[in-house]
Amino acid sequence: MTRPPNCVRRPPRRYRRPNSCFMAAENIFAEILDRVRRASDALVTAGDLPAGIDQSRVTVEPPRDPTHGDMATNAAMVLAKDAGKKPRELAAAIAAKLGADPLVDKVEVAGPGFINLTLKPVAWLDALRTAVRRGGRYGESDIGRNAPVNVEYVSANPTGPMHIGHCRGAVFGDALANLLAFTGFEVAREYYVNDAGAQVDVLARSAFLRYREALGQEIGDIPEGLYPGDYLKPVGVALAAQYGDTLCGQPEPLWLPVVRAKAVAMMMALIREDLAALGIDHEVFFSERSLHEPRNGGPSRIAETIAFLESKGLLYRGTLPPPKGKVMEDWEPRELLLFRATEFGDDVDRPVLKSDGSPAYITPDIAYHRDKFERGFANMIDVLGADHAGYVKRLNAAVQAVSDGKATLDVKVCQLVRFLREGQPAKMSKRAGELVTVRQVVDEVGSDAVRFMMLFRKNDAVLDFDLAKVIEQSRDNPVFYVQYGHARGKSVFRNARTVFPDLPEEIASLTDVADLGQLTDAAELGLVRRIALYPRVVESASLAHEPHRIAFYLFDLASDFHALWTLGNATPHLRFIIQDDRQRTVARLVLVQGVVAVLASGLALLGVGAPDEMR
């Protein structure tokens, strides 16, 4: 019998961190932070700071105002209280140590006790060299320390093709998973298949009609309450081919499981095609139904979970107060088996069993998250749609309960997307009974545009998606603007080869011979600094579970690059290719290669293509 395969494991498709050691200077900000800490440690040794002082709040950041130097640290201000010293006094002491650092050109104490650092140019040029050498792996890190993380996303009901409401969460979850893998987490991409609820029974009845239709029977209009979509016709045809008319004479309890399994399997195939169109491919499809079924002749996962909660004293029989703010005609108090969710911060205790004894809606979810925990995931991320925002507290309560507080769950709620065309609500053709689908949108504007735009906003803010704007070729369209940056870089290399035909195939291989000291213009060095920022952005985006930071960073990087390019219009000596100066050209090609590498790396994290030329 066909059924969505449970826990089918395949090797992660997109990214796996190879075994390797990382260069210390991969992230120049982390490197400098390390040196600041060592300076503070030296003061501890000298007795100027108390032993064991907490340095966890010390940060190194690029200052907003470039006149404040390359980096600023708050070390003195953060440590001052514990040290019993004045911030500026302490700052002077730390600054004195840092001034001796070979990477540091200049140190200043400013404002309330900031220590502003200006690095030697060689420090930045080293960062560029690193970026070019590392290529697509630049920004990779091991901050995750191989900790397993389970990212559950999409989880659309298997009752039809994906509609656009699922699009944002799908792209978000996928990009977040990429990001976590890139930063050293052991990531599982998981899809929770709701193949057990009442809605899949409705699906089965709808498919059964199509089955009779395929057998040549007159079925008339699809009754209210069933799924009318044409996408169920192939299910009817397949059933007819497989079973002939043998299901017709059977009572519903006999044919329903058969039809349901077939329909769910075919709907999942449909959804996986839709996901594939967006470049999404989960490693695990977890069947809700499997949680209801006995395991090896023993109790089901759900029964086990209820017993577990019982043993922890987290269940009791009681009645809930009536829901407020809503007229409930048929509400009456009933005694139910309740889960003490309020002990974990939820607003009310939640029923585990309905009055008829069957599991309530959250119960399989509790069992599911318990299963994740027992599979070794102490870190879980659930990506949900806006309509599930009210569900966050009870999921957190469930995870706390089933893991004895040992697991963390971060629920990322993706807000609504408003589809527009030229600023007006988009009218999209809907065939009878079908919602607007993901496929329609991808077919119209392409996967790259959909993915980038879904990530060009914080997940918790509503998003306007203008179908006309995203295919414009202008700065107003960030997808184009960033991809164009990559293509433009590649075109520099093509042009450079016509001037210097002996240039190597791989521009990156010039890194060792290039004299990067040739990069002296403020605009060039600004671009180098932006490139050096990338590992820091990746790290913070990963830890915050906010892939949109990558998208905004790429936009800024492309912006810097386009600006430098255009500068060459008015000032020819700043052009990347200088006919009679091979050495300078080579240095600049390495710079452009840095831009190209970071754009390609960042776009790959977002799952967006990096074209060699725009068409």
Place this chain on the structure above:
RNA sequence: GCGCCCGUAGCUCAGCUGGAUAGAGCGCUGCCCUCCGAAGGCAGAGGUCAGGGGUUCGAAUCCCUUCGGGCGCGCCA
């Protein structure tokens, strides 16, 4: 009624988990190509970070509160 999210330039939004004089795009104003690098770039104007309290060296960011807007609320799924 309760919970969650949002409120930053005329518009659409960033703001690096508390840092210095709050940024970008669009729009507006003024510039930069007689195709060889303008699908672009530069400059300017534009702000009580919704209002009010608090926490501390320091708040758009954290806490409380008021006002606006969105989503949700069930033994449904």
